[in-house]
Amino acid sequence: MGKGGLVLGVIALILGASGLGFGLITWIDQGKTDFWYDYKEATFTPPDLVYVTVPDLYVIIELDANATIHMLFTTSTRILPDPVSFADMIFYFWIDGERLFDPFTRAGPYQGDATYQYYPVALQHAQILAAGIHNISVVVISETPGNFMRHSALAVTRY
Numbered sequence: 001m002g003k004g005g006l007v008l009g010v011i012a013l014i015l016g017a018s019g020l021g022f023g024l025i026t027w028i029d030q031g032k033t034d035f036w037y038d039y040k041e042a043t044f045t046p047p048d049l050v051y052v053t054v055p056d057l058y059v060i061i062e063l064d065a066n067a068t069i070h071m072l073f074t075t076s077t078r079i080l081p082d083p084v085s086f087a088d089m090i091f092y093f094w095i096d097g098e099r100l101f102d103p104f105t106r107a108g109p110y111q112g113d114a115t116y117q118y119y120p121v122a123l124q125h126a127q128i129l130a131a132g133i134h135n136i137s138v139v140v141i142s143e144t145p146g147n148f149m150r151h152s153a154l155a156v157t158r159y
């Protein structure tokens with residue numbers, strides 16, 4: 001084997017050993033992931049044109065240091081379409097009594113003509129939170145009376 005082959009072999013060993021080291025660190029660090037979850041099967045009909053938190057769907061977390069959290073909200077909605085305007089339900093995250101304006105998601109048609117339409121909803125967001133106790137929930141506003149949601153889930157993961 002020439003000098004070039006020896007140098008390439010040494011570089012390959014260094015890269016392989018460092019990859020093994022990074023893999024070991026990642027495997028050891030897995031225990032620092034926390035998961036909180038809440039689920040409500042019940043149907044909720046929000047009042048028309050009022051921002052309200054989804055009742056009894058929240059997660060309270062306690063962080064011992066600043067951490068990145070990932071939030072995921074899912075639900076199933078039934079929307080009564082409006083033939084001349086929007087009939088949406090709009091969803092936002094609510095952290096410690098403050099509504100996050102971004103991201104948000106909406107479910108519903110513009111100028112629909114069906115009796116009812118059903119939409120799945122998914123809203124997710126990652127954010128850094130300070131150490132302490134945090135209350136995370138979801139806010140909804142309905143643009144048309146009679147819209148409802150059910151089978152709602154809220155999951156929060158800390159990495």
